Amino acid sequence: MHLNSLLVFGKSGFMKYVFFRFGKMLLLIATVVLMVLVWQKCDFGAMQPSSPPATVPQPPPPPAEQPGTTNPEYPVEGKEINRKLMGKKLVYTKHARCRMDCRNISEKEVGDVLKNGKVNMVKSDMENAPCPKYALEGRTATKERVRIIFADCPDAAKVVTAIDLNNDNDRNCHCD
Template identity: 50%
Template sequence: MIKKYIPYILLLLAAGLLYYTKTHQRGKTSIQTEDTITVPAEPSSSFNRNTNKLIYSKHALCRMECRHIDESEVKEILANGEVNYDKIEKDDRGRTYPLEGVTHDKQKVRVVFAPKRDSELVVVTVIDLDRDWHCDCK
């Protein structure tokens, strides 16, 4: 009798695991920073560049590697980049803020940040706006 319910139980477990994986994909790598800058991101709200921690998602780390963008360049864009208001997105996890600028090695870069609790910023992705790099990031 129980044998006929095993496929349904396994299916429910697989669905639960998929849901958990999809809702916890933000990465755990973190870097301590000490910059304190607050700039308005929109007329009605503000993007706080003050952060105790930058958390790099696995996707961002992969994109940084294949696009030859290092952590110093990400911090440079965080400090000096301009918010691209047209690319700000919002979903059930919160807003993402794309900052664009030119790094010290002359790459035109967009870095997408997602504010998190306790003055943390998640680096979601990093994009080279001038060159299309081949990446095998999954």
């Protein structure tokens, strides 16, 4: 092929030379320009998910604040639960009697906590079927901090256990 024949404009000799020589580069440049234009026109922010993907673990939602319940972090008054439990017959389990004996907690003090105690939602188990458990905390006549676990059964309010929050030493107490 002679240079003179390539420079002939007739029968697209010049155009054949340009596309043969620079065609791939021109095609690449045109593709890049097109991609840049598309990139500028698209709103990629709108394509982002509004919430994290389902595979990312989410913290559990806080328990719903209901009248008569407590903040999950700190015990506060829960008079509605107290009234509900007080309206039922009180039954002491064998385990509760043993723990009360070991920890010198009387039935009167259990009754005082039932009446005036504060529900600790962290230590309560409302999903325990058929008897949801409520942890009521309060002070005894001797100013000891106690937690009494009540089971709200259909037929009665059962005292499940009694815990002395100031004294964790139960080595001499064999209730199991």
